[in-house]
Amino acid sequence: MTSDTTVALRARVAELFPALQADLEALVRIPSVSAAAFDQAHVAASAAATEQLLRDAGLPDVQILSAPRPDGTAGAPAVVARRPAPEGAPTVLLYAHHDVQPPGDPATWDTDPFEPTQVGERLFGRGAADDKAGIVAHLGALRALGLPDGADLPVGVTVFLEGEEESGSPSFRAFLEAHRDLLAADVIVVADSGNWKIGVPALTTSLRGLVDGDVELRVLDHAVHSGMFGGAVLDAVTLMSRLVATFHDEAGDVAIEGLVAAPEPQVDYEEADLRADSSLLDGVALVGTGSVAGRLWTKPALSVIGMDVTSVAAASNTLAPSCTAKISLRLAPGQDPAAADEALAAHVAKHAPFGAQVTWSPGEQGKPFLAPGDSAAMRAARAAFTEAWGTAPVDVGMGGSIPFIADLLEVFPDAAILVTGVEDPDSRAHGANESVHLGELQKVVLAEALLLTKVGEGL
Ligand SMILES: [Zn+2]
Numbered sequence: 257m258t259s260d261t262t263v264a265l266r267a268r269v270a271e272l273f274p275a276l277q278a279d280l281e282a283l284v285r286i287p288s289v290s291a292a293a294f295d296q297a298h299v300a301a302s303a304a305a306t307e308q309l310l311r312d313a314g315l316p317d318v319q320i321l322s323a324p325r326p327d328g329t330a331g332a333p334a335v336v337a338r339r340p341a342p343e344g345a346p347t348v349l350l351y352a353h354h355d356v357q358p359p360g361d362p363a364t365w366d367t368d369p370f371e372p373t374q375v376g377e378r379l380f381g382r383g384a385a386d387d388k389a390g391i392v393a394h395l396g397a398l399r400a401l402g403l404p405d406g407a408d409l410p411v412g413v414t415v416f417l418e419g420e421e422e423s424g425s426p427s428f429r430a431f432l433e434a435h436r437d438l439l440a441a442d443v444i445v446v447a448d449s450g451n452w453k454i455g456v457p458a459l460t461t462s463l464r465g466l467v468d469g470d471v472e473l474r475v476l477d478h479a480v481h482s483g484m485f486g487g488a489v490l491d492a493v494t495l496m497s498r499l500v501a502t503f504h505d506e507a508g509d510v511a512i513e514g515l516v517a518a519p520e521p522q523v524d525y526e527e528a529d530l531r532a533d534s535s536l537l538d539g540v541a542l543v544g545t546g547s548v549a550g551r552l553w554t555k556p557a558l559s560v561i562g563m564d565v566t567s568v569a570a571a572s573n574t575l576a577p578s579c580t581a582k583i584s585l586r587l588a589p590g591q592d593p594a595a596a597d598e599a600l601a602a603h604v605a606k607h608a609p610f611g612a613q614v615t616w617s618p619g620e621q622g623k624p625f626l627a628p629g630d631s632a633a634m635r636a637a638r639a640a641f642t643e644a645w646g647t648a649p650v651d652v653g654m655g656g657s658i659p660f661i662a663d664l665l666e667v668f669p670d671a672a673i674l675v676t677g678v679e680d681p682d683s684r685a686h687g688a689n690e691s692v693h694l695g696e697l698q699k700v701v702l703a704e705a706l707l708l709t710k711v712g713e714g715l
Contacts, residue, residue: 277694279395290419296332321335350704356386367689381691386685394415459675463625482573499604512603515588517554553653556586589625
């Protein structure tokens with residue numbers, strides 16, 4: 257690709273950007289919260305609005321589709337728009353989601369969450385970043401490449417805009433399986449993550465996986481008087497506490513044998529930022545060893561996320577006969593979830609305190625994601641980002657999971673998945689005062705247009 261192409265595309269994106277921003281603002285005005293307690297008519301409205309945008313952009317085949325959820329109810333409407341590949345050219349699937357998180361307490365926002373408000377270079381509003389900006393990034397890249405005529409679009413594209421990502425994508429797997437042929441692609445661009453900081457692009461190359469489950473500990477057949485038996489018999493809550501304490505070593509690293517960790521990340525997360533972002537109280541030390549980013553992205557993490565014990569208000573002087581704890585284990589990239597589940601079960605059995613009876617009941621399993629470091633698609637993305645920003649992208653990880661990525665990998669094992677996005681550290685996705693940086697969004701649009709061009713030049 258000549259730099260003339262980049263210069264021309266940059267100018268084209270700049271020219272298109274005001275209309276693109278107006279489209280983003282119109283989408284933000286639709287309160288498309290997919291959480292069950294909210295009016296789902298708004299999710300239908302955002303599907304209809306994005307369908308219209310894709311039609312107007314000149315994609316020839318646009319439809320609203322849904323698939324059943326595991327409970328049998330209908331999934332939220334997704335929009336799928338296609339333009340077939342020129343003979344012999346690859347197809348790129350462009351993913352984003354049109355639903356949003358609930359706004360939370362409006363009093364915590366400085367502006368109306370559903371009235372987009374520009375302050376300086378930032379546009380505030382629920383979904384302004386996550387993920388309506390992802391929709392606009394795809395739309396902008398396609399417009400920049402000359403749709404509806406599409407003279408400069410050398411690849412096939414399928415735009416796939418999900419409507420229930422913020423509710424855990426319950427019908428996603430069924431949707432992929434029902435529409436496998438429609439969605440099949442050589443490269444999948446998931447625009448639902450973010451960049452490292454303003455001016456520094458990033459590719460999200462790792463996501464942690466997850467296993468969870470319940471450990472039940474039993475010590476007595478029924479509750480007994482703590483005065484009569486305490487001293488010779490420990491209550492189930494104390495025994496559970498001893499078991500839980502074995503999950504971490506003295507430094508606070510996960511102490512379950514057999515779990516893997518991935519190499520340390522390229523960049524680190526400042527301790528001060530982590531303290532502020534997590535609201536860690538003064539004097540509380542961080543746990544774990546190695547870089548802060550590594551602890552969050554490339555090592556396992558274990559949390560107790562629930563425990564069934566007698567409440568303080570209902571307490572009596574008895575020894576609890578049993579106790580159940582729900583354990584959530586985040587998995588490092590490269591970890592097999594089934595092996596992690598077995599390691600957790602073995603740990604629980606081995607560390608049963610004082611011979612207490614313990615049982616492990618497995619729960620959910622989600623695979624971690626680790627992008628291949630040097631695939632052709634990754635090289636194309638790195639080159640496109642470098643041209644758009646004038647600086648090379650860094651590889652970042654995410655401590656959480658994007659569960660649907662595992663589904664994409666399983667249903668389309670041969671596709672290269674690129675996780676990109678428009679967020680930056682101040683975007684506050686899911687929080688109050690969510691915003692997108694408009695200058696960065698413009699670079700995201702340019703980078704995606706460049707990426708599509710490069711993919712068309714051959715992988
Ligand atoms: Zn999102």
